[in-house]
Amino acid sequence: MSSNEAVTKAVAEKGRIQIDDLQVTFGQNGNQVDAVSGVSIHIEPGEFVSIVGPSGCGKSTLLNAVAGFVKPSGGTLLLDGKAIKGPGADRGMVFQQYSLFPWMSVRKNVEFGLKMQRMASGQRESAARTLLGLAGLLAFENHYPDQLSGGMRQRVGIVRALATSPQVLLMDEPFGALDAQTRVVMQEILTNMWQRFRISVLFITHDIDESIFLSDRVYVMTARPGKIKAEIAIPLPRPRLPEMSTSAEFLKIREQLHALIREESLKAMGGELKEGGLSGFGIEVGPEGVGELV
Amino acid sequence: MALGLFSVLLFIGFWYFATKYRWSMYIRFGNIPSPVDVFNEAMTLGKNADFYNNMVVSMRRILLGFGIATFAGVGLGLLIGRYRLMHNLFFPVMEMLRPIPAIAWVPISIMLWPTNESSIVFITFIGSFFPILLNTVEGVFSLDKVLVRAARSLGASEFALLKDVILPGALPHIFTGLAVGMGVAWVSLIAAEMISGQFGIGYFTWEAYSLIQYADIVIGMIVIGVLGLACSGAIRLLGRLVMPWISPNDGRS
Numbered sequence: 001m002s003s004n005e006a007v008t009k010a011v012a013e014k015g016r017i018q019i020d021d022l023q024v025t026f027g028q029n030g031n032q033v034d035a036v037s038g039v040s041i042h043i044e045p046g047e048f049v050s051i052v053g054p055s056g057c058g059k060s061t062l063l064n065a066v067a068g069f070v071k072p073s074g075g076t077l078l079l080d081g082k083a084i085k086g087p088g089a090d091r092g093m094v095f096q097q098y099s100l101f102p103w104m105s106v107r108k109n110v111e112f113g114l115k116m117q118r119m120a121s122g123q124r125e126s127a128a129r130t131l132l133g134l135a136g137l138l139a140f141e142n143h144y145p146d147q148l149s150g151g152m153r154q155r156v157g158i159v160r161a162l163a164t165s166p167q168v169l170l171m172d173e174p175f176g177a178l179d180a181q182t183r184v185v186m187q188e189i190l191t192n193m194w195q196r197f198r199i200s201v202l203f204i205t206h207d208i209d210e211s212i213f214l215s216d217r218v219y220v221m222t223a224r225p226g227k228i229k230a231e232i233a234i235p236l237p238r239p240r241l242p243e244m245s246t247s248a249e250f251l252k253i254r255e256q257l258h259a260l261i262r263e264e265s266l267k268a269m270g271g272e273l274k275e276g277g278l279s280g281f282g283i284e285v286g287p288e289g290v291g292e293l294v
Numbered sequence: 295m296a297l298g299l300f301s302v303l304l305f306i307g308f309w310y311f312a313t314k315y316r317w318s319m320y321i322r323f324g325n326i327p328s329p330v331d332v333f334n335e336a337m338t339l340g341k342n343a344d345f346y347n348n349m350v351v352s353m354r355r356i357l358l359g360f361g362i363a364t365f366a367g368v369g370l371g372l373l374i375g376r377y378r379l380m381h382n383l384f385f386p387v388m389e390m391l392r393p394i395p396a397i398a399w400v401p402i403s404i405m406l407w408p409t410n411e412s413s414i415v416f417i418t419f420i421g422s423f424f425p426i427l428l429n430t431v432e433g434v435f436s437l438d439k440v441l442v443r444a445a446r447s448l449g450a451s452e453f454a455l456l457k458d459v460i461l462p463g464a465l466p467h468i469f470t471g472l473a474v475g476m477g478v479a480w481v482s483l484i485a486a487e488m489i490s491g492q493f494g495i496g497y498f499t500w501e502a503y504s505l506i507q508y509a510d511i512v513i514g515m516i517v518i519g520v521l522g523l524a525c526s527g528a529i530r531l532l533g534r535l536v537m538p539w540i541s542p543n544d545g546r547s
Contacts, residue, residue: 067443067447068447069446088447089447089449092447093443095440095443097438099440099441101459103462103537112448112450113448116448116454144538146539160448164448170447
């Protein structure tokens with residue numbers, strides 16, 4: 001355990017993300033769409049930052065750029081001072097869809113990143129079991145993902161992303177597909193894991209309460225092209241407790257964020273109405289459907 | 295179960311009486327051996343080493359032709375499915391050759407290959423190659439792309455991606471291809487053996503016709519059916535062994 005703590009401490013010094021004037025454009029000449037435009041976000045080591053915004057605003061695209069799945073057309077992307085060139089194990093990724101390998105047991109899924117680092121199988125196994133134990137999943141280590149509930153699958157997904165001791169965790173609406181109760185539980189689990197590992201988190205969500213409950217800071221993005229509209233600090237003390245969601249401070253922030261996003265949603269819908277209904281769909285699919293680059 | 299047994303008995307009964315009374319309407323049962331003839335002949339053949347040799351030879355051809363088709367089809371299928379360049383390079387040729395049934399390759403195959411044996415293996419290969427290839431490509435295409443991204447973000451190299459993610463992810467489709475391919479392999483093998491063979495169970499069956507040993511024809515047919523069934527069963531068993539994550543009750547029957 002002590003070596004584990006040493007590792008987590010070392011990690012806490014790292015995980016600084018600097019996004020400066022980021023530009024992501026999809027499509028070819030004549031048919032281009034700016035998905036992200038002039039976005040600058042700085043995340044300190046160990047900080048929990050969320051991005052909220054209307055659907056189709058490019059927040060997932062932004063995350064995919066940090067993950068290395070999408071090539072920016074302009075600006076700089078730095079992780080601990082080094083340019084991000086492609087996907088890598090220094091950034092753990094948790095997806096909205098279930099992304100566990102269905103042919104691997106829960107433990108093998110968690111071991112995957114370590115296997116890629118050529119860790120010996122015995123070491124891999126004990127590392128995976130330690131992590132699964134922390135997440136209360138040890139009893140399910142030999143289950144296949146299909147045998148787990150949605151919430152458990154996402155928990156395994158988080159554990160898998162943490163297994164390689166990444167400097168940052170990138171989360172793309174990870175609880176979006178879960179029911180409300182599971183979601184609340186997952187938020188608490190995530191907070192616990194984050195505090196234990198002290199790594200930076202970039203968290204995408206469209207759920208305002210979720211962003212407040214989890215984050216140190218929340219960025220609001222505008223409708224397409226995605227720009228940063230506002231940056232809001234969440235001064236609520238930690239540990240965050242479910243009761244806080246009725247506190248005056250929470251409600252005030254919530255009000256503020258709602259107003260900001262409503263404005264953008266209306267703008268986005270207005271735009272769609274003007275351009276004709278179908279264009280809205282095209283944009284949803286376009287920027288997110290970037291399988292080509294993988 | 296009881297109903298199935300009934301229909302089998304009905305079939306054998308019909309066969310028995312049709313041959314016993316040499317029914318001749320439009321189709322003629324005059325030269326067809328009766329179940330009793332077949333049974334007696336089987337008892338004699340059972341002691342004949344050459345007969346077993348024919349089975350061994352056919353099985354060896356299947357294993358070779360189908361085995362090579364599996365490696366080539368899965369290997370090429372993974373590359374074609376994964377890389378656009380490979381797809382653009384190979385797929386048009388594959389689409390062009392695919393509609394030609396393996397049997398149509400027989401004359402060319404005899405000219406192409408130095409020995410009878412290799413030309414028969416080639417026909418077997420051709421028959422099973424395309425179903426395996428196309429299903430593998432389909433398997434790669436239908437793999438959820440988020441899994442590829444997940445593997446990438448966990449540090450997987452391109453090779454590891456192919457080996458640890460794309461191949462296992464495509465396995466359910468690959469096994470569909472193997473099952474279909476195995477069926478076609480037998481069809482192709484029997485045809486090739488009948489036309490150009492020496493030895494083999496297809497050759498045995500055709501030779502029995504030429505030598506007017508009609509009971510042997512039926513024995514050949516039965517053996518072909520049993521061996522084909524055993525091979526398909528082996529594929530299904532193998533599939534269950536290598537894909538333990540797919541529970542048998544939601545798979546194919």
